[in-house]
Amino acid sequence: MTIAIGTDKGAWFYDTDTDTLSDPVLPGWRVTAFTEAADGSYLLAVGSNWFGASLYRSDDLTDWEPLLGAPAWPEGGDRKLNQIWTFARSGDTIYAGVDEAGLFRSDDNGATWQSVDGINEHPTRPGWYPGFGGLALHRILIDPRTPDRLWVGISAVGVFRSDDGGLTWTSKNEGVAKTAPSKDFDDIGFCVHGLALDPDDPNRIYRQDHQGVYRTFDGGERWERAETGLPGTFGFPMVMDASTKALFVVPLESDERRLPPGGRFAGYRSTDGGDTWSVSGTGFPEAPTYTQVLRGAMAGDNAGGVHFGTTSGRFWATADAGESWHEAPWTLPRILSVTVL
Numbered sequence: 319m320t321i322a323i324g325t326d327k328g329a330w331f332y333d334t335d336t337d338t339l340s341d342p343v344l345p346g347w348r349v350t351a352f353t354e355a356a357d358g359s360y361l362l363a364v365g366s367n368w369f370g371a372s373l374y375r376s377d378d379l380t381d382w383e384p385l386l387g388a389p390a391w392p393e394g395g396d397r398k399l400n401q402i403w404t405f406a407r408s409g410d411t412i413y414a415g416v417d418e419a420g421l422f423r424s425d426d427n428g429a430t431w432q433s434v435d436g437i438n439e440h441p442t443r444p445g446w447y448p449g450f451g452g453l454a455l456h457r458i459l460i461d462p463r464t465p466d467r468l469w470v471g472i473s474a475v476g477v478f479r480s481d482d483g484g485l486t487w488t489s490k491n492e493g494v495a496k497t498a499p500s501k502d503f504d505d506i507g508f509c510v511h512g513l514a515l516d517p518d519d520p521n522r523i524y525r526q527d528h529q530g531v532y533r534t535f536d537g538g539e540r541w542e543r544a545e546t547g548l549p550g551t552f553g554f555p556m557v558m559d560a561s562t563k564a565l566f567v568v569p570l571e572s573d574e575r576r577l578p579p580g581g582r583f584a585g586y587r588s589t590d591g592g593d594t595w596s597v598s599g600t601g602f603p604e605a606p607t608y609t610q611v612l613r614g615a616m617a618g619d620n621a622g623g624v625h626f627g628t629t630s631g632r633f634w635a636t637a638d639a640g641e642s643w644h645e646a647p648w649t650l651p652r653i654l655s656v657t658v659l
Contacts, residue, residue, distance in 0.1 A: 324349030353405035363402035449473035476508035490538030512556030544592030581606030601643030627653030
């Protein structure tokens with residue numbers, strides 16, 4: 319298995335079978351997202367404060383070439399492509415979520431991209447407000463049974479769902495506390511950080527939000543809190559291991575401090591669908607450790623493996639659904655994204 323790790327200063331690829339780490343790829347570039355296309359090639363998103371966001375393609379994870387096509391807002395408009403946050407693929411279609419918030423799709427393995435205007439030109443868009451990390455569409459969920467059913471998470475706007483392949487979208491945030499209320503639109507102003515979907519029951523979705531941890535049993539029509547046992551309800555990533563249905567988060571003390579509660583850095587796990595949470599197994603540091611995991615820096619392999627990297631460049635993984643965790647012996651730059659390829 320290969321784990322792709324994007325950092326502030328390039329990408330690395332970790333081979334879990336041989337326990338080896340590659341040399342850096344595109345060193346010096348901010349690497350924000352990865353995906354595998356339907357033709358077996360790989361896409362990698364990079365960002366630069368000077369050159370903007372772009373895509374690279376590879377057949378072997380070693381030699382990378384820039385792609386001429388990439389998600390882009392129309393030239394001369396008032397929107398700027400600052401970063402490609404995430405990818406999601408369904409069959410031959412790849413979706414990309416970007417900042418300034420938007421959704422794009424490619425049906426030719428990333429060669430060309432089209433704007434998903436149903437969300438990009440949503441009637442509430444004039445009221446969209448950026449979170450601390452920018453106005454970002456950073457989460458995409460696809461119903462594995464009905465690919466025309468999609469959810470996106472936008473900070474600090476909320477969760478939207480489409481039931482018609484992206485033509486129309488509806489805000490799905492009832493029951494969630496607002497972070498940045500809009501004076502013009504009542505159904506936005508929610509700062510979602512992470513989303514995890516149960517592939518066996520796509521109506522069951524879990525949500526790490528700016529204002530807490532939530533779950534829904536009806537595809538987002540109504541959310542309820544699911545926080546019992548967490549030492550802090552603020553945090554960024556959320557992952558489900560599909561093989562065991564275990565959920566994972568990394569709690570932080572608060573929005574203001576953004577540090578592990580009491581300096582006890584640990585992943586937390588729920589094995590009962592969010593009813594209760596506790597420290598996930600063993601292997602986290604006993605000494606005070608003040609670091610955090612960003613929203614794109616945790617990924618599961620759906621076979622008991624969960625992998626995450628921190629802002630201090632450290633990397634942890636479990637192969638037994640959170641019973642035991644192991645820290646890698648190497649340290650990377652600030653880790654932005656972790657993807658199982």
